[in-house]
Amino acid sequence: MTVDATELIxxxxxLLAAKPPADTDRLDFLRARFDAGLAWVHYPEGLxxxxxxxxxxxxxxxxxxxxxxxxxxxxxxGIGLGMAAPTILxxxxxxQKRRFLRPLWVGEEVWCQLFSEPGAGSDLAALGTRAxxxxxxxxxxxxxxxxxxxxxxxxxxxxxxxDPDVPKHKGITYFVCDMTDPGVEVRPLRQxxxxxxxxxxxxxxxxxxxxxxxxxxxxxxxxxQTTLNNERVAIGGMRIPREGGMIGPVAKAWRERxxxxxxxxxxxxxxxxxxxxxxxxxxxRTRQQLVAGQPGPEGAGLKLSFARLNQEIxxxxxxxxxxxxxxxxxxxxxxxxxxxxxxRDAGYRYLRSKGNSIEGGTSEVLLNIxxxxxxxLPSEPRTDKDVAWKDLAR
Amino acid sequence: MSTQPDLLxxxxxxxxxxxxxxxxxxxxxxxxxxxxMETDAPHDLALWKSxxxxxxxxxxxxxxxxxxxxxxxxxxxxxxxxxxRAVAPVPYLTSAxxxxxxxxxxxxxxxxELLTALASGRRIGALAVALNVAPGGAYKVVLxxxxxxxxxxxxxxxxxxxxxxxxxxxxxxxxAVEADAVTVTPQVSLxxxxxxxxxxxDGASARLLGDAEPAVRRALRAGAxxxxxxxxxxxxxxxxxxxxxLKDRKQFNRPVGGFQAVKHRLAQLWLEVVGLRAAARSAAxxxxxxxxxxxxxxxxxxSYAAPVAVRAAEEALQLHxxxxxxxxxxxxxxxxxxxxxxxxxxxxxxxxxxLAELIDxxxx
Numbered sequence: 001m002t003v004d005a006t007e008l009i010x011x012x013x014x015l016l017a018a019k020p021p022a023d024t025d026r027l028d029f030l031r032a033r034f035d036a037g038l039a040w041v042h043y044p045e046g047l048x049x050x051x052x053x054x055x056x057x058x059x060x061x062x063x064x065x066x067x068x069x070x071x072x073x074x075x076x077x078g079i080g081l082g083m084a085a086p087t088i089l090x091x092x093x094x095x096q097k098r099r100f101l102r103p104l105w106v107g108e109e110v111w112c113q114l115f116s117e118p119g120a121g122s123d124l125a126a127l128g129t130r131a132x133x134x135x136x137x138x139x140x141x142x143x144x145x146x147x148x149x150x151x152x153x154x155x156x157x158x159x160x161x162x163d164p165d166v167p168k169h170k171g172i173t174y175f176v177c178d179m180t181d182p183g184v185e186v187r188p189l190r191q192x193x194x195x196x197x198x199x200x201x202x203x204x205x206x207x208x209x210x211x212x213x214x215x216x217x218x219x220x221x222x223x224x225q226t227t228l229n230n231e232r233v234a235i236g237g238m239r240i241p242r243e244g245g246m247i248g249p250v251a252k253a254w255r256e257r258x259x260x261x262x263x264x265x266x267x268x269x270x271x272x273x274x275x276x277x278x279x280x281x282x283x284x285r286t287r288q289q290l291v292a293g294q295p296g297p298e299g300a301g302l303k304l305s306f307a308r309l310n311q312e313i314x315x316x317x318x319x320x321x322x323x324x325x326x327x328x329x330x331x332x333x334x335x336x337x338x339x340x341x342x343x344r345d346a347g348y349r350y351l352r353s354k355g356n357s358i359e360g361g362t363s364e365v366l367l368n369i370x371x372x373x374x375x376x377l378p379s380e381p382r383t384d385k386d387v388a389w390k391d392l393a394r
Numbered sequence: 395m396s397t398q399p400d401l402l403x404x405x406x407x408x409x410x411x412x413x414x415x416x417x418x419x420x421x422x423x424x425x426x427x428x429x430x431m432e433t434d435a436p437h438d439l440a441l442w443k444s445x446x447x448x449x450x451x452x453x454x455x456x457x458x459x460x461x462x463x464x465x466x467x468x469x470x471x472x473x474x475x476x477x478x479r480a481v482a483p484v485p486y487l488t489s490a491x492x493x494x495x496x497x498x499x500x501x502x503x504x505x506x507e508l509l510t511a512l513a514s515g516r517r518i519g520a521l522a523v524a525l526n527v528a529p530g531g532a533y534k535v536v537l538x539x540x541x542x543x544x545x546x547x548x549x550x551x552x553x554x555x556x557x558x559x560x561x562x563x564x565x566x567x568x569x570a571v572e573a574d575a576v577t578v579t580p581q582v583s584l585x586x587x588x589x590x591x592x593x594x595x596d597g598a599s600a601r602l603l604g605d606a607e608p609a610v611r612r613a614l615r616a617g618a619x620x621x622x623x624x625x626x627x628x629x630x631x632x633x634x635x636x637x638x639x640l641k642d643r644k645q646f647n648r649p650v651g652g653f654q655a656v657k658h659r660l661a662q663l664w665l666e667v668v669g670l671r672a673a674a675r676s677a678a679x680x681x682x683x684x685x686x687x688x689x690x691x692x693x694x695x696x697s698y699a700a701p702v703a704v705r706a707a708e709e710a711l712q713l714h715x716x717x718x719x720x721x722x723x724x725x726x727x728x729x730x731x732x733x734x735x736x737x738x739x740x741x742x743x744x745x746x747x748x749l750a751e752l753i754d755x756x757x758x
Contacts, residue, residue, distance in 0.1 A: 239398070254755055261758035269755060270746040274697045281672035281694075285401035292402060301665040370664060371657035375637050378652030 003041070003052040005059045011050075012038055012063040021069040030072055030106040033064075039072075039105045043089065047101050072107045075338055079149060080104040080111035084157050086230040091174070091215040091223050100155070100176070112153035114144040114177060114201055115224070119394060122365050125168045125221055126384075126392060129203060131160035131175065138162075138175065138213075140183070140206040146359075150186045150199040151335065153179045157227065158208075159220045164390040171389055172220035176212040183207070193351045194331040197339055239287065240280050245306070246313040246341065246349060247276040253320060260320050269320075272313050279305045297374045304366050307356035314349040321346055399679040399691070401672055407472045414451070414476040417444055422480045424724035430483060431586035437555040442484040445473075446515020452490040453513030455498070455616075461510035467616065471623035471678035478627025481727040483587040485518050485552035491620050493519030496560050496613035500568065500604030508558065508570055508603070520556035521613055522571075524549035525590055528740025529614040529692070530748060535606070536595050538563035543571060543595040551738070553578050553591040561595070562606035569600035585734035587727065615692055618739035619681050622674040622695035625703035625735055629667050632706035632728050636660065636713050643715075656713060663709055666702045673698045693749040700736035707732040 003011075019032045033039055034048045038060050043049025064071070074081055081104070088100055103109040120127040129142025140160055150156070156177040163171035177184070183206035188196035215223040243251055254261065254269060282305065286298045318325040329345045341349050357363040371377045384392060403411070421441050430436060446452035454470045456462020470491060477486055489512060497509040497519070511517040523533045526549060536545030543563060553559065556578075559571045577594040603609070637660055640651030650656060677695035680688035707729040711718040718725040736742065750756055 251753075251755060258758070261756075263758055266750070266755070266757055267746075270697075270750055273753070273755065274694050274746065274749070275669075277694050278669040278673045278698050281399075281401065281676050282669050284398060285672040285675065288398075288400070288402050294402075298668045301668055305665055305669070364658070367658045367661040368654070370661035375657075375660055375664060377637065377641065377657050377660065378649050380654065381652075 003050045003056075005056055008038070008041060008050075008052065008056055008059050009063055011036060012060050016064070016067050016069065021067060026070045027106060027108065029070055031102070033069075034102050034105055038064075040085075043101075047089070047097055048105050072105060077104070077107045077110055079113050080109075083113055083227045083230055084111040084155070087157060087174075087214060087223060087227045088176075090226050093211075095211070096176070096214070104155075109154040110149055110152050112147050112149045112156045112179070113227070114147060114150075114156045114158040114203075115227075116146045117143060118145050122362055124224075125172065126389070126394070127159060127161060127172070128394075129158075129160045130164075131162050131173060131208070133162075133210075136210050138208045138210065140175075140177070140203045140208060142203050144201040144203070145189065145198075147186075147199045147201050148197055150179065150201050151188070155179060156201075157214075159224050161389060162217055162220075165388050166218075167386055168384065168389040168392065169221045170218055172224070173217050174214040174220035174223040175208050176214060177203075177206065177208055178212075181206045181208075188333070188335060190333055192354065193348055194328075195334050195336055197336055240283060242277060242280065244280065245276055246310050246317075246353070247273055249346070249349075250313060250317045250320060253317065260322060265316070265320055268316055272309065272316060275305075276309055276313065279309055297370075300366070300370055300374060303356075303360065304363055304370075307353070307363055310349070310353035310356050314346060314353050317346040318350050399676045399683075399685070401675040401679065403472065403675075404468075407469060410469055411472050411476060413449065414445070414473055415479075417441075417449070418476060418480040418482060422482050424481075424727060427481060427483060427587060427727060428721070428724065436483055436586055436589055437485060437552070438483050439555070441482065442486075442518070442555075443515070445484060445486065446490070450515075451486070452494075452515035455491065455494050456509060456513040460506065460513065462513035466682035467620060467678045468675075468682045471620050471674065474620050474623040475627035475630075475674075478624035478731070479631040481587050481628070481724075481731050485520070485555045487617060487621065487624060488520050488552040488588075489518045489556070490515075492521050492613045492617040493560055495616040496521050496568065496609040497603065499609035499612045502602075502604060504570060504601045505603045517557045518552070518555050519558050519560060520550060520553050521610070522547050522550050522553070522559045522561040522593055523610055523614070525551040525588075525734075525739070526737045526741075527614060528744040528748070529611055529618055531614075531740060531744065533562065533610060535562045535564045538565045538567065538569070538600075541599065542597040543569060543600050544597060545595050547593045547595075548581070549590045550578075550593050551588055551590050553593055554580050554589060559593060560603065560609075561600065562610060563600075566606055568603045568606040568609050570603050571595070571598050571600045575599055583734075585730045587731055588734065614739055615688070616681055618696045618745070619677040619688070619692035621735060621739055622670070622677050622692075622699040625699040625732065626667070626670050626674045628728050628732050628735070629663075629670055629699075629703045629706035632703075632710035632725075632732075633660065633663050633667055635725075636710045639714060650713075659709060659713070663706055667706065670699055670702045690749065690752050693745045693752060696740065696745040697742045697749065700732075700742045703732040704729075704736050 015036045019029050037050040039048035041049050041052040041057050042054035044051055117127050131138040131140045156179055158175045158177040159172050161171055162173040183204045185202040187200045189198045189200050190196045283302055289296050328347045372379050450463050451473055453462030454465040458464035494512050497505050512519045527533045536543045557573050561569045561571050563569055575598040579592045581590050583589040641649055643650045673695040677691045680691035711725045714725055717723050
């Protein structure tokens with residue numbers, strides 16, 4: 001049976017009647033929602049879904065929001081929802097799916113991602129963290145970096161090298177790592193803003209049971225592609241109002257504080273305002289294409305444009321502020337739960353947006369991707385494809 | 395802010411594009427354009443006849459009851475994308491958009507009659523305002539004395555192809571003047587595919603059409619807004635042709651398009667063309683719906699479009715290497731049109747200045 005919108009509304013109301021949000025504990029409600037298949041309706045029955053079209057999820061969300069039901073605070077558990085869950089669904093055993101997906105979705109168990117390493121950034125497949133088979137377990141040694149939520153995470157998705165004697169893409173295996181293992185050490189990684197959004201994770205003799213392997217031995221790179229492709233799915237749904245991005249606070253400062261204005265800044269501000277508006281329209285056009293069922297390659301460029309604009313606009317804002325631009329809100333080392341530009345000062349936005357052209361694919365790599373996959377230009381010459389990982393230059 | 399603009403192309407618009415592109419592929423090849431532009435007849439009037447009379451495209455902006463097709467700026471923008479792509483030497487933007495919009499702003503029988511003639515494509519009109527004037531900018535007028543016009547105007551685009559000129563005079567009126575009542579002298583133009591000319595009025599007889607000020611402002615705003623679509627066509631052609639060439643062209647025993655320094659430049663250009671498409675559709679849609687936001691949409695599109703089209707043409711020339719510098723290769727058609735377009739209907743700077751007022755980011 002395919003579940004349509006009417007049926008989803010019926011089931012949602014049934015849930016609300018059985019578990020009135022006002023009289024129900026938050027976690028109890030979320031568990032009941034998961035068990036009713038209303039967590040993510042496109043997932044299979046028994047795993048929080050009903051096998052319904054993904055596009056129908058907003059029907060359920062709107063009904064629940066109108067009834068004042070609690071949500072699972074998706075921003076706090078983004079890595080679990082956006083990356084771990086789709087990978088477990090695609091490659092996990094039945095037992096793994098039943099064990100992990102429910103506490104992941106309700107937010108009882110936070111997930112993090114152990115992918116990047118100091119020696120493997122853009123070239124992720126060159127990673128050197130080793131996993132060696134010992135009986136029914138794997139022993140893992142190595143270092144991971146840029147791990148958000150590692151200090152609060154119960155589980156991690158991990159890729160590690162299981163065979164150094166084959167080319168780098170072929171010797172990787174994908175695991176679920178227990179972050180409470182005594183061999184896991186999490187250290188905050190302080191960044192240029194003064195804060196530590198991310199961590200370094202040191203893995204020393206960490207034991208992972210073979211039952212926590214996702215996919216086949218040596219097939220980890222292919223499994224990781226599922227994770228990374230899902231990282232990029234999230235864009236496209238959002239409608240941004242004019243001046244909705246970083247240009248907003250600069251425009252506001254310009255309007256409210258005429259004493260800061262100069263002719264040079266005016267010319268640069270107007271150029272950036274136009275570029276921000278064009279980027280907004282490009283995002284809106286991409287969204288309209290998705291809604292109309294005609295997805296185009298345009299989305300590939302949005303991150304590139306927004307990274308550059310965020311950096312240029314926040315840079316202009318610091319300069320516009322003059323004397324105030326010499327100051328910074330607070331250099332105290334903190335561990336923020338969420339990254340948010342809203343409500344932060346211009347200096348923070350300037351420094352944090354430097355990461356926008358590095359995280360989630362550097363702008364240089366993304367330009368290669370556009371050139372090769374959109375324009376069809378020849379790919380970069382490769383000298384690493386047929387070389388055993390252990391023989392690569394490092 | 396009002397509702398979101400429709401930034402996509404409808405099925406009908408896609409079909410219109412395909413029909414125009416087919417016609418241009420058969421009848422407007424770059425070699426032919428290069429040969430024609432140095433002759434005494436730089437405009438391709440046979441092609442104009444096919445577009446205007448054969449396909450009925452000159453009347454897209456004119457309501458059916460006034461002899462047009464009753465379409466909108468969205469469709470005219472698609473036609474202009476294709477004409478830009480081909481750098482077609484036809485007076486579409488000047489007659490079917492700018493002169494037509496000026497007439498749409500006028501009431502009265504003289505304007506109505508002329509509008510129908512322009513919509514049918516049987517007559518070609520040109521607004522006698524210099525091509526570089528921005529919407530809301532100052533423009534030169536001629537003297538109106540005893541029913542006759544006296545004076546000289548310069549940089550009038552496509553005047554040599556026009557049958558009738560729409561002329562602002564010092565009494566605030568907009569007048570229709572037959573082309574054979576004035577002296578039109580071609581100026582040696584940077585862009586020979588949209589040549590400009592001097593027009594001398596030596597006691598030319600004229601018919602009053604209406605008030606010049608609102609007609610000129612409306613005409614120039616539509617011209618500026620839809621010019622962005624022509625610039626999109628130009629930029630897209632420059633990018634596409636350059637990518638095609640660089641996949642094929644080999645130096646150092648490999649395709650030149652495989653060098654990362656070149657790939658990144660082309661990828662960057664692609665991002666800008668994608669942005670230009672969104673901005674141009676936004677302007678066309680705002681003009682078509684008469685949106686209160688059309689002033690901002692046109693200023694944004696024109697501020698963005700001109701530098702992108704020029705850069706695309708400049709990158710195309712550079713990345714073609716020596717062959718791009720030859721008269722024989724069509725790269726210079728795009729470069730000259732794109733550079734002239736960056737001045738037409740106002741420079742990007744003048745549109746940013748207009749925008750500063752509209753969005754309340756005022757000068758120091």
